[in-house]
Amino acid sequence: MIAQLSGTLLKKTAADVVVDIGGVGYHAFIPLSTFRLIGVPGDRVHLFTHMHVREDSLDLFGFSSEAERTIFLELISVSGIGPKLGLAVLSGLSPEVFHRAVVDEDLGLLTSIKGIGKKTAQRLVVELKEKLSGIDVSSIGGGGPEVHEEIGDAVMALVSLGIPRARARDSVLAARRDGGDDLSVEELVKRALRK
Numbered sequence: 001m002i003a004q005l006s007g008t009l010l011k012k013t014a015a016d017v018v019v020d021i022g023g024v025g026y027h028a029f030i031p032l033s034t035f036r037l038i039g040v041p042g043d044r045v046h047l048f049t050h051m052h053v054r055e056d057s058l059d060l061f062g063f064s065s066e067a068e069r070t071i072f073l074e075l076i077s078v079s080g081i082g083p084k085l086g087l088a089v090l091s092g093l094s095p096e097v098f099h100r101a102v103v104d105e106d107l108g109l110l111t112s113i114k115g116i117g118k119k120t121a122q123r124l125v126v127e128l129k130e131k132l133s134g135i136d137v138s139s140i141g142g143g144g145p146e147v148h149e150e151i152g153d154a155v156m157a158l159v160s161l162g163i164p165r166a167r168a169r170d171s172v173l174a175a176r177r178d179g180g181d182d183l184s185v186e187e188l189v190k191r192a193l194r195k
Contacts, residue, residue: 002026002060006046009039014091017062019045028062029083031072031090032177037064052076052083059083068095071132078127085115092173097151102128109151112169151176154188168192 175191
């Protein structure tokens, strides 16, 4: 089992990386949260990894922190959540915002992730709330409680303007991904309206 990679970043996209270790290029799928934190090709990188073995494939998934990998492992332990959907969750919400959404039972925020419906969101809360309550995600970054509140406030502002809730959530999350975690509610709303 490959638990971590440390080497030179050869290739980086929003979905995957290739890391050179002693002349061998290791391919790993990554979430957007990791994409934002690792360097550019040519930089030294360190990734915590999970090797997912199936009958027809052997895939490696890379993460910028142990806490992020732990959340991913908890995600894929939930019935109906595979590795690709686990990455989609960590790509749609920062690990810390996802953590708070589960602990706070925020089904609206969880269903804003493509591929997560109401039943799956409820399953995530039921199966992960207690487990995630004990995980320290402060080392992950990506916004604290105030970011979670700002996303909700921005979504509510758009809904009050007549925009459907699902579309409002998608636009706000896209605006936050593009503009970073330090955007005010007003700036989130402005950017989301442009989308």
